[in-house]
Amino acid sequence: MSIEVENLYDYDAIRQLRDATMFVAKVDSATLVLGSSQPIDVLELDRLDSIVLRRRRGGGGLVLLRPGDLWIDWWIPQGDERWSNDVHVSSIRSGKWWQSALNPFVNGVARVHNGSLEGDPALRVVCFAGRGPGEVFVDARKAVGLTQWRVREGIFVSTVIHGSPSKEIVDLLREPPPGILEALDHHVLSTLGVGEPEDLLEDLIKVSGPWRMSPSPLNN
Numbered sequence: 001m002s003i004e005v006e007n008l009y010d011y012d013a014i015r016q017l018r019d020a021t022m023f024v025a026k027v028d029s030a031t032l033v034l035g036s037s038q039p040i041d042v043l044e045l046d047r048l049d050s051i052v053l054r055r056r057r058g059g060g061g062l063v064l065l066r067p068g069d070l071w072i073d074w075w076i077p078q079g080d081e082r083w084s085n086d087v088h089v090s091s092i093r094s095g096k097w098w099q100s101a102l103n104p105f106v107n108g109v110a111r112v113h114n115g116s117l118e119g120d121p122a123l124r125v126v127c128f129a130g131r132g133p134g135e136v137f138v139d140a141r142k143a144v145g146l147t148q149w150r151v152r153e154g155i156f157v158s159t160v161i162h163g164s165p166s167k168e169i170v171d172l173l174r175e176p177p178p179g180i181l182e183a184l185d186h187h188v189l190s191t192l193g194v195g196e197p198e199d200l201l202e203d204l205i206k207v208s209g210p211w212r213m214s215p216s217p218l219n220n
Contacts, residue, residue, distance in 0.1 A: 003040055008033055008054040010217040015153045020080045022211035023073040024201065025218065027052070031065045032172065035127075036149070038062065042125055044174050051172075054219065058147035058158060060127045062172075068163025070189060070197050072204065073216070077154035084155075088116075090148060091134030094157045097208040098136045098144045105200055107193040108138040122177035126169055128162070129183035143187040162188045 008031075031052040034040065038061060045053075051064075065071060074094065076083045084090045095112035102110040113135045123129040127145050131137075136144035149156040167184050170176045194200050205211065 005055040008056045013217045019212040021075040023216040025071040025216040033063045035060045058149040060147045061125045063127045064166045064169045070161040073158045095134035100207040101204040123183045128186045
């Protein structure tokens with residue numbers, strides 16, 4: 001199906017940033033985000049109703065974003081000491097920032113997935129149903145999803161902890177693969193024991209910074 005889907009971000013604006021920048025992003029309403037190369041025909045479009053459809057630049061599958069999510073993105077320009085030409089290194093480093101920030105807060109132990117992409121390829125139609133490098137798990141359940149987009153000017157790492165379950169995304173799929181509901185049994189802020197996301201965010205800034213803080217150039 002040939003339908004033009006608007007980008008989630010103004011990526012041209014991001015590429016022009018000279019400083020390492022941290023974005024605390026938030027959508028105004030439920031927004032379903034396709035991966036960069038993901039075909040739109042995985043969806044039953046007539047079921048979206050009021051859900052906004054966008055496309056990100058970066059790997060992985062569908063992500064359903066809501067206003068209650070803790071969604072953090074980083075722009076790391078080439079030349080910054082946190083920049084790496086190794087995609088794996090960049091993912092793991094970002095995951096470790098989250099791990100360091102989460103461990104004092106969560107009911108359990110946060111661990112970073114250091115390996116390569118894992119899981120049934122059919123389930124990867126939804127980001128939180130898979131396991132990728134740098135993603136953070138608490139007691140074997142995914143807590144932090146991660147994707148990155150790399151260009152000559154730098155690296156854009158996008159991460160999120162959901163504020164609520166994302167299983168309703170299954171109803172939007174044209175052909176839900178077997179096992180997708182079970183695979184989407186991920187953590188949310190409340191099951192992690194994060195009562196005050198602002199405190200967690202403050203610690204995340206400390207372990208990963210310094211950053212220039214900026215409003216997100218979202219295409220709302």
